[in-house]
Amino acid sequence: MVIPFYNEADGVEHVAETLARLDALLAQRELVAEYLFVDDGSVDGTADLLRARLGTHPAFRLLAHPGNRGFGAAFRTGAEGAHAPLLACYDFDCTYPVEDVLALLDALEAQGADVATASPYHPGGEVVGVSAGRLLQSKAASALYRVALGRASRGIHTFSCAFRVYRREALLALPPWSDRFLAASEVLAQAILRGLKVVEVPSVLSQRQFGVSKLRSLPTTVAHLRMLGRLGAGRLRRKLLG
Numbered sequence: 001m002v003i004p005f006y007n008e009a010d011g012v013e014h015v016a017e018t019l020a021r022l023d024a025l026l027a028q029r030e031l032v033a034e035y036l037f038v039d040d041g042s043v044d045g046t047a048d049l050l051r052a053r054l055g056t057h058p059a060f061r062l063l064a065h066p067g068n069r070g071f072g073a074a075f076r077t078g079a080e081g082a083h084a085p086l087l088a089c090y091d092f093d094c095t096y097p098v099e100d101v102l103a104l105l106d107a108l109e110a111q112g113a114d115v116a117t118a119s120p121y122h123p124g125g126e127v128v129g130v131s132a133g134r135l136l137q138s139k140a141a142s143a144l145y146r147v148a149l150g151r152a153s154r155g156i157h158t159f160s161c162a163f164r165v166y167r168r169e170a171l172l173a174l175p176p177w178s179d180r181f182l183a184a185s186e187v188l189a190q191a192i193l194r195g196l197k198v199v200e201v202p203s204v205l206s207q208r209q210f211g212v213s214k215l216r217s218l219p220t221t222v223a224h225l226r227m228l229g230r231l232g233a234g235r236l237r238r239k240l241l242g
């Protein structure tokens with residue numbers, strides 16, 4: 001389980017308690033996980049607090065970037081550094097129910113998929129306490145990804161959620177993704193374009209309870225629009241060339 005983070009000191013206790021809940025569920029199924037935290041140059045002491053709280057946990061591992069490179073870069077460091085054939089990505093702020101890792105694993109295995117992605121915008125999913133403006137932006141982006149990707153993205157309702165389970169080999173075979181927040185949507189779009197099997201699992205997105213959002217709305221929106229432009233142009237080209 002790769003957990004990238006940047007300046008999340010206020011959420012250390014919460015993430016430790018959340019993973020303790022997951023420990024119990026994994027043990028019931030005799031599954032062994034590694035919790036691979038990736039510190040993306042935090043300057044608020046998150047890594048020290050994590051070591052103090054979880055350092056003796058058998059599943060705990062910590063990788064670190066010397067400076068802040070962005071979510072996508074940290075996710076790549078985690079994906080390359082992980083050992084298991086199946087890889088989950090989970091938000092440090094625990095804004096998705098951690099139990100859903102098991103639902104993602106089950107869906108991936110049952111449907112022989114390469115990617116199982118959590119989806120608050122699925123008709124069976126839910127969003128709790130997230131501001132209307134933020135939600136509108138994120139839902140609009142997902143709708144545009146569907147348009148840009150066409151039929152291949154049928155059945156996918158959420159692009160921006162990074163909470164997923166991947167077959168690690170399939171993930172690492174995708175083209176390099178961007179260093180920033182865009183990576184979550186980009187990886188899913190590339191997986192779909194390359195014909196990987198993607199399944200969506202309804203999930204619940206809640207507002208973060210600790211720390212502050214790192215998402216910078218304007219640069220992220222601009223990056224999405226550029227990506228969408230490229231994907232749309234690619235779709236048009238494929239259509240014209242038959």
Ligand SMILES: Nc1nc2c(ncn2[C@@H]2O[C@H](COP(=O)(O)OP(=O)(O)OP(=O)(O)O)[C@@H](O)[C@H]2O)c(=O)[nH]1
Nearest residue numbers: 004005006040070071074091092093208213214215
């Ligand atoms: N590695 C890395 N992780 C980051 C960075 N910024 C945010 N993250 C992590 O990525 C996850 C999502 O970031 P958030 O700030 O929660 O962004 P969000 O979920 O879109 O927005 P909110 O939940 O509303 O704050 C969290 O686990 C963050 O700690 C970054 O620059 N580098």
Ligand SMILES: [Mg+2]
Nearest residue numbers: 091093095208
């Ligand atoms: Mg968050």
